[in-house]
Amino acid sequence: MAKDAIEIFIENLKKLPLLFKQSLIRHDKPTSDRAKSQTVFSNIFLHIHSTRVHRYTLKPTFTFGLGIMAASSFMILCITGVILMVYYKPSVALAYDSIKDIQFIVPGGKFIRNLHRLATNIMIISVMLHMGRVFYTAAYKGERAFNWVLGVGLYIVTILLSFTGYLLPWDQLAYWAVTIGANIAASPREITDALGITSLFDIGGLTRTMILGSESIGQEALTRFYFIHIMVLPILLILLLSPHLWRVRKDGGLAKPENITEEDLVNTPKDSYSDKVFINAAPEKTYNLMCMVKGTSPAVGKGPENTVSSWPYLFTAEVGIFIFTLAICCLYALFVDAPLKEMANPMVPENPAKAPWYFLGVQELVSYSAFMGGVGIPTIVLIGLGLVPYLDREKQQLGRWFDDETGLLVATKSAIFSAVTCIGTLIFLVAFGWLRNWFPHIPQLIIIVLNPGTVLLTAVILWSIHIMKTFQSTRLAAISLFTCFIVFFLILTYFAVYHRGPNWAFYWWPSMWPIH
Amino acid sequence: MSSITTNEKVSRRDFLSIGAIVGAISAFALSIFGLMKFPMPGLFPDVSSIFKIGKVEDFPVDSSKIISDRNVMVSRDAEGIYAISLVCTHLGCIVAPSESGYKCPCHGSVYDVLGNVLGGPAPKGLNWFEVSLSPTGKLLVDASKTVKAGTKFAV
Ligand code: HEM
Ligand code: FES
Numbered sequence: 024m025a026k027d028a029i030e031i032f033i034e035n036l037k038k039l040p041l042l043f044k045q046s047l048i049r050h051d052k053p054t055s056d057r058a059k060s061q062t063v064f065s066n067i068f069l070h071i072h073s074t075r076v077h078r079y080t081l082k083p084t085f086t087f088g089l090g091i092m093a094a095s096s097f098m099i100l101c102i103t104g105v106i107l108m109v110y111y112k113p114s115v116a117l118a119y120d121s122i123k124d125i126q127f128i129v130p131g132g133k134f135i136r137n138l139h140r141l142a143t144n145i146m147i148i149s150v151m152l153h154m155g156r157v158f159y160t161a162a163y164k165g166e167r168a169f170n171w172v173l174g175v176g177l178y179i180v181t182i183l184l185s186f187t188g189y190l191l192p193w194d195q196l197a198y199w200a201v202t203i204g205a206n207i208a209a210s211p212r213e214i215t216d217a218l219g220i221t222s223l224f225d226i227g228g229l230t231r232t233m234i235l236g237s238e239s240i241g242q243e244a245l246t247r248f249y250f251i252h253i254m255v256l257p258i259l260l261i262l263l264l265s266p267h268l269w270r271v272r273k274d275g276g277l278a279k280p281e282n283i284t285e286e287d288l289v290n291t292p293k294d295s296y297s298d299k300v301f302i303n304a305a306p307e308k309t310y311n312l313m314c315m316v317k318g319t320s321p322a323v324g325k326g327p328e329n330t331v332s333s334w335p336y337l338f339t340a341e342v343g344i345f346i347f348t349l350a351i352c353c354l355y356a357l358f359v360d361a362p363l364k365e366m367a368n369p370m371v372p373e374n375p376a377k378a379p380w381y382f383l384g385v386q387e388l389v390s391y392s393a394f395m396g397g398v399g400i401p402t403i404v405l406i407g408l409g410l411v412p413y414l415d416r417e418k419q420q421l422g423r424w425f426d427d428e429t430g431l432l433v434a435t436k437s438a439i440f441s442a443v444t445c446i447g448t449l450i451f452l453v454a455f456g457w458l459r460n461w462f463p464h465i466p467q468l469i470i471i472v473l474n475p476g477t478v479l480l481t482a483v484i485l486w487s488i489h490i491m492k493t494f495q496s497t498r499l500a501a502i503s504l505f506t507c508f509i510v511f512f513l514i515l516t517y518f519a520v521y522h523r524g525p526n527w528a529f530y531w532w533p534s535m536w537p538i539h
Numbered sequence: 540m541s542s543i544t545t546n547e548k549v550s551r552r553d554f555l556s557i558g559a560i561v562g563a564i565s566a567f568a569l570s571i572f573g574l575m576k577f578p579m580p581g582l583f584p585d586v587s588s589i590f591k592i593g594k595v596e597d598f599p600v601d602s603s604k605i606i607s608d609r610n611v612m613v614s615r616d617a618e619g620i621y622a623i624s625l626v627c628t629h630l631g632c633i634v635a636p637s638e639s640g641y642k643c644p645c646h647g648s649v650y651d652v653l654g655n656v657l658g659g660p661a662p663k664g665l666n667w668f669e670v671s672l673s674p675t676g677k678l679l680v681d682a683s684k685t686v687k688a689g690t691k692f693a694v
Pocket of ligand 1: 090153157
């Protein structure tokens with residue numbers, strides 16, 4: 024006798040939790056190898072990972088988890104940012120007070136704001152370090168070239184996010200940092216002025232007006248910075264990050280050496296398949312999309328040897344890094360408060376008016392020549408970075424830090440060379456001044472071409488050409504150039520943070536600044 | 540098919556498709572080009588660049604006065620009245636008067652009392668603004684009109 028509808032209905036009702044769970048997760052518990060794989064590829068968020076990862080890429084000292092750390096801090100920033108938007112008011116009259124409210128009145132507001140500021144720092148540091156790890160392990164070569172370009176795009180967006188966010192509190196720090204930033208955008212005027220064509224073609228002034236929406240920093244600028252910060256750039260970052268991660272997967276995981284030894288794999292996880300070596304039965308999965316596209320995936324011809332299941336090994340590592348990142352941010356946020364100066368005052372600049380630390384290297388360069396330091400050199404460096412994988416196409420072993428002893432040697436030599444040139448130039452500058460101090464009437468064009476910044480740039484270019492000649496290798500030339508730029512960045516940043524005081528004069532220590 | 544298409548390099552179908560694509564792309568590009576004018580303000584929201592600074596008698600010969608909400612230094616000597624902008628020509632900080640003239644707190648540009656560069660990264664001297672007399676007898680400074688350094692308004 025058939026059950027009647029009421030009974031069936033009641034049965035369904037009883038089974039509801041089970042049915043719901045089965046419809047949500049359509050496979051068994053991830054205990055068998057099969058279910059572990061299913062967990063990865065049947066979930067849209069997890070399937071950007073492959074089901075098995077190579078043990079080499081799980082070694083903590085290989086990537087240091089820096090890419091994941093960057094992504095984690097971006098997530099923290101998105102969430103804390105949305106929370107801050109509950110109270111923040113993007114208006115010249117209210118912005119400062121609303122930040123003050125968040126800092127001092129809103130329950131938990133101070134913690135969230137601190138978290139947002141700190142996660143910015145962590146994101147910038149981890150993106151830079153991640154770029155360094157990708158560079159020194161030569162992971163930008165071959166099919167990964169464009170992913171490196173996407174990475175440079177991500178770096179630029181990260182920096183712009185931080186810059187646009189800096190204006191929002193509308194305090195003295197914000198106002199003057201953005202004044203300087205906007206005028207850097209206008210600095211091509213230095214060139215057009217020197218050529219006497221500014222009245223015809225004022226590209227610098229035009230850019231600044233576009234950014235500020237006005238001739239000076241006011242409500243228009245705040246509105247623009249606000250929506251660029253909360254909408255345009257985060258969306259752009261996600262648009263760049265998606266293909267970035269997708270490509271890592273499509274390139275068959277992270278770049279790794281071909282000659283991996285047992286020694287490379289100590290202390291990495293293992294599972295029941297890791298030891299299996301397939302002689303003939305390598306996966307034969309080939310693309311055969313609609314019988315139109317044929318090809319092989321990077322896994323073809325390779326067995327599962329030395330891989331482990333992504334579930335749980337890769338995911339625990341990723342979650343671990345996320346928790347670690349969150350933990351540092353939270354700890355810091357409890358003890359270190361995000362700065363908030365007096366309300367913006369367009370009549371009195373901060374003295375010294377310093378940008379956040381990651382811009383101070385550029386600010387030092389800008390104090391030699393606004394155009395060269397703020398536009399010229401950064402553009403050259405960024406374009407150079409983007410072109411690295413196209414200019415250095417040498418075949419080599421990927422996935423080993425500094426490649427080999429020669430790589431390490433060149434990196435060390437370059438670090439010493441650039442440290443000496445940079446410190447030497449700074450000492451010279453502080454002791455003797457520069458062209459304008461000796462010849463007050465010298466044309467600006469000469470200073471644009473010949474200033475400490477361009478001297479350093481020329482020095483490293485010559486140095487890396489020298490390395491290219493000596494070792495007959497573009498990769499080693501790239502290593503020397505990259506290393507020199509890192510060292511310059513570090514030294515200039517340090518110098519501007521600690522040794523530049525009021526009027527951008529040299530001081531041995533901030534405690535020696537005059538009181539005013 | 541008929542013999543019309545056989546000796547053509549581009550088939551009619553391709554020609555039409557290419558034409559359509561080129562049309563679509565150029566329409567798109569032109570509209571983007573038009574939209575670029577959007578972020579360019581047609582009218583600046585700033586306060587008027589012309590402002591009154593007082594009567595001639597307020598500026599005795601050989602005196603000077605900072606109009607702080609406008610960041611302008613107005614001085615008078617035997618030859619006349621002149622207004623020098625206090626906005627640093629390097630990157631726009633506000634310079635402060637010093638022993639030798641003016642100093643910029645941001646990257647250390649140094650100017651003499653007439654705004655000529657003595658040192659630092661400033662690419663040129665401080666701007667001089669046009670000074671004039673309104674029909675009501677008030678002195679006017681126009682911050683949108685720079686004049687050659689040394690141009691003084693004789694009174
Ligand atoms: C918002 C910033 C960024 C995020 C969130 C991010 C995220 C990631 C992640 C999660 C990976 C996987 C491997 C790893 O952790 O090392 C990766 C790989 C990679 N990243 Fe990034 N990245 C960012 C910026 C950059 C930058 C600035 C560069 C270089 C200019 C770059 C170049 C690469 C390359 C070439 C790979 C592939 C490495 C390989 O296949 O071995 N990324 N990225
Ligand atoms: S803004 Fe005056 S020296 Fe840079």
